[in-house]
Amino acid sequence: MAAEISIDLVKTFPGRPPIRARIAYPVEASTVLILFGPSGSGKTTILRSVAGLEWPEQGSIQFVSRTWLDTASGVRVAPQDRHIGYMAQDYALFPTYTVAGNIGYGLHHLSALDRNKRVDEMVELFQLRGLETAKPRELSGGQQQRVALARAVAPRPLLLLLDEPLSALDAPTRVRLRDELRSLLKQLALPSIIVTHDWTEALTLGDVMAVINAGNVLQVGAPIEVFSRPHNADVARVVGIETVVKGRVVGSSDGMVQVSVNGTRLTAVEGESTGRDVFVCIRSEDVVLERGQATASSARNHLAGTVVSATVLGALAQVTIDCGFPLVAMVTRSTVEEFGLSSGVPVVAAIKAGSVHLVSRQGE
Numbered sequence: 454m455a456a457e458i459s460i461d462l463v464k465t466f467p468g469r470p471p472i473r474a475r476i477a478y479p480v481e482a483s484t485v486l487i488l489f490g491p492s493g494s495g496k497t498t499i500l501r502s503v504a505g506l507e508w509p510e511q512g513s514i515q516f517v518s519r520t521w522l523d524t525a526s527g528v529r530v531a532p533q534d535r536h537i538g539y540m541a542q543d544y545a546l547f548p549t550y551t552v553a554g555n556i557g558y559g560l561h562h563l564s565a566l567d568r569n570k571r572v573d574e575m576v577e578l579f580q581l582r583g584l585e586t587a588k589p590r591e592l593s594g595g596q597q598q599r600v601a602l603a604r605a606v607a608p609r610p611l612l613l614l615l616d617e618p619l620s621a622l623d624a625p626t627r628v629r630l631r632d633e634l635r636s637l638l639k640q641l642a643l644p645s646i647i648v649t650h651d652w653t654e655a656l657t658l659g660d661v662m663a664v665i666n667a668g669n670v671l672q673v674g675a676p677i678e679v680f681s682r683p684h685n686a687d688v689a690r691v692v693g694i695e696t697v698v699k700g701r702v703v704g705s706s707d708g709m710v711q712v713s714v715n716g717t718r719l720t721a722v723e724g725e726s727t728g729r730d731v732f733v734c735i736r737s738e739d740v741v742l743e744r745g746q747a748t749a750s751s752a753r754n755h756l757a758g759t760v761v762s763a764t765v766l767g768a769l770a771q772v773t774i775d776c777g778f779p780l781v782a783m784v785t786r787s788t789v790e791e792f793g794l795s796s797g798v799p800v801v802a803a804i805k806a807g808s809v810h811l812v813s814r815q816g817e
């Protein structure tokens with residue numbers, strides 16, 4: 454049997470609905486599981502249960518051949534015996550310790566010589582050279598994040614747990630460190646579980662993704678699959694982005710970029726450079742359908758296609774169009790009736806360049 458992480462737990466806080474998580478997936482050297490969902494859905498509770506910082510009243514947690522929790526047989530492995538690296542959302546650095554002191558905190562089992570050597574390795578790996586004696590308050594947000602990561606990774610844990618690792622950073626730093634984090638996790642060859650409510654992080658960092666809502670796991674799968682093929686309307690609502698396809702930036706002009714998806718050309722505004730492999734992400738409500746010939750409008754993209762399916766969901770309808778790739782549009786039910794939208798009907802999909810979101814998939 455392939456190595457696996459298996460989480461099956463029930464945790465109840467007084468006066469709240471129970472958090473029920475059932476997630477099992479094969480784990481390789483650097484597999485990243487994303488726990489994705491809105492605020493308060495239970496992501497941190499699941500992560501803290503894996504770390505041994507919360508005790509579910511029922512369930513089991515297994516990592517490859519180790520059982521960390523099994524309430525049925527009374528197994529409760531203490532957090533320090535799980536060999537896990539944990540990084541909290543606010544980093545929780547020790548304010549009175551230096552950078553080197555913070556990184557070396559979990560290394561007391563090593564001799565002074567080996568400890569210093571390991572700290573030095575981490576300083577190098579996380580590009581903290583020159584900051585060894587600085588205190589956390591003297592560091593930028595990005596540097597604090599790197600120290601917190603270095604401290605979590607230094608004891609060579611079996612599994613790395615990161616709670617919203619990028620949320621404390623300003624937007625440009627977040628985008629830069631997201632790409633760095635991805636390559637670092639691959640380089641470390643260390644499996645990890647990352648909590649986020651940011652879909653770009655889920656797509657960039659994740660190999661597997663679990664969608665959590667109101668304490669329940671709604672879907673588990675590869676991020677691109679979950680985003681583009683949500684199992685049901687609840688998942689679609691939580692992930693909120695129904696078209697995710699692979700493309701490549703093929704050119705740029707006037708601050709716009711041209712992207713090719715399966716031979717179909719799209720214009721987007723975001724600044725990815727030519728030659729980049731990207732995920733092209735489009736929300737269904739940003740797609741406007743036009744019957745027959747394309748009409749004049751401010752939208753930069755007019756894609757000719759045919760309807761694959763139209764599913765009425767109350768006053769709205771979800772229409773999937775084949776325009777060289779599957780594109781999902783959300784329109785009113787009356788549009789479906791007026792345009793006679795059914796399988797095989799030709800339509801034109803209009804999308805503004807600003808609604809075509811590009812997420813780099815370099816280093817996949």
Ligand SMILES: Nc1ncnc2c1ncn2[C@@H]1O[C@H](COP(=O)(O)OP(=O)(O)OP(=O)(O)O)[C@@H](O)[C@H]1O
Pocket residue numbers: 466467469490491492493494495496497498499650
């Ligand atoms: N120690 C606690 N005592 C009481 N209720 C708690 C406790 N910790 C979490 N909860 C409740 O459990 C639910 C899930 O919280 P959790 O922090 O796991 O959500 P989350 O998805 O990580 O949210 P966020 O993205 O805002 O961090 C919430 O309703 C929260 O109020």
